[in-house]
Amino acid sequence: MENIAYAAKVICIASLCAALLNIFSPGGAMKKPFKYALGVFVLCAIIIPVKDVNIDLSSVLESVSYEELSEDYGIATDGIVKDEFESRIDSMIQERLKSRGISDANIQTVTDIDSDNCIYIKKTEIYVKKEYADKISGLKADIQDYFGIKAEIFVTR
Numbered sequence: 538m539e540n541i542a543y544a545a546k547v548i549c550i551a552s553l554c555a556a557l558l559n560i561f562s563p564g565g566a567m568k569k570p571f572k573y574a575l576g577v578f579v580l581c582a583i584i585i586p587v588k589d590v591n592i593d594l595s596s597v598l599e600s601v602s603y604e605e606l607s608e609d610y611g612i613a614t615d616g617i618v619k620d621e622f623e624s625r626i627d628s629m630i631q632e633r634l635k636s637r638g639i640s641d642a643n644i645q646t647v648t649d650i651d652s653d654n655c656i657y658i659k660k661t662e663i664y665v666k667k668e669y670a671d672k673i674s675g676l677k678a679d680i681q682d683y684f685g686i687k688a689e690i691f692v693t694r
Contacts, residue, residue, distance in 0.1 A: 544586035551582030619648050622656050626686070630663065633683060637676065639669045643693075661688040 555575045562571045627644040634642050643664040648656050663680070665673055670692050680688045 540586075547586040548583055551579055555579045615650050619650065619656060623648050626658065626661070626684075630661070630680065630684065630686075630688075633680065634663070634665075634676075637672055637679070639665055639672050639676075641666060642669075658686055661686050663688050663690045664693050665690060667692055667694055 555578060558575060559572070562568060562575075623646045626646045626648075630644050630646075631642065634640070644661070645664075646661045647659045649659050650656055661680075663676075665676075673690055673692065677688060677690055680686055
């Protein structure tokens with residue numbers, strides 16, 4: 538901990554010195570090389586004390602379970618992929634419904650991931666407003682033929 542405090546002090550002092558020297562820096566042709574030298578000075582003031590800091594991260598790394606991290610990552614990515622897949626299926630069905638003159642349908646697709654990491658559709662439900670009830674004849678067969686999805690269609694108020 539003392540090393541970190543020492544490094545912070547050295548960096549602060551070097552930065553202050555560089556700022557003061559910058560105020561009194563020469564102008565003209567010497568300005569650019571002088572700023573370059575100040576930059577090198579500050580960089581050295583950062584690197585030299587920091588290289589002496591001895592941080593032991595082995596105890597932190599030992600407590601990390603890479604299997605748990607991998608599993609958590611897999612669960613998180615599976616959820617994102619499933620959500621995106623469901624969203625795309627819903628929007629494709631929505632477009633198909635619009636082509637049949639049905640708008641504002643509520644589509645709910647439920648998917649899952651099997652042991653081979655393949656996404657499959659468990660269930661698709663389409664809720665159509667009562668005003669479009671006359672347009673749903675053959676819709677179930679159309680969705681089945683066009684997408685290969687068995688969908689349940691419900692008429693709502």
